[in-house]
Amino acid sequence: MPVLALEQITTSPTATTKEEAIQEAADMLVAAGAVTPDYADAMREREASVSTYMGNLLAIPHGTNESKDSILDSGLSVARYETPLDWDGNPVKFVIGIAGKDGGHLEILSKIAIVFADEDEVAKLEAAPDAAAILELLGDVNE
Template identity: 70%
Template structure:
């Protein structure tokens, strides 16, 4: 199964705060059957400990190690925001929630980081008009 399906992509997120954005990311992972509802608490705990802001308008919230039992399968959620969210003083327009089963999150994180290290790809993600276009830009995450 692919870690990112079109149903797990939101072109226009509704959250207006970091906490709401983490909840929005978790809700998509829950709906995809990748995590139990309790995973959200572990995502919020992680954020309290260390910011998941990665640079280039991207945050990657994910759960703590203690929450790994609430992960049912590896998956991503991808949410783009029309207006930047305040992420601990940084501007975020993309929130990519990650659930990695059996340590699989590091490989996924690396693939996401490579895309977001390219300013042209970030510009394409900002301009994308549908989930399929975003999936195409993120390409390698499902391989």
């Protein structure tokens, strides 16, 4: 199973708050078969202890180390928001939910970080017309 598939990307998410966005990310990971529904609680716990805001319009909510049992397979969810969300006072347009099986999230995280460290790449992601175009820009996570 690829870490990121087309149906795990949305350009029309409905969340308007950080809390709703975390739930939305968790729901997409559940739908992908990557996590069990209680993973959302672990994502909220993680967020309460340390913000997952990464800079350059990106937040990467993920579970706690104790939530390993909720992870069925490595997976990502990607939501692009037209109107930036307030993430602890920071503007966020991209919320990437992440679940890494057996420590696999570190490699996935580094690949995402490389893309989002490049402002030109972030601009391309912002301008991408649809989910397929976003998948093409983030496709390296599947390798």
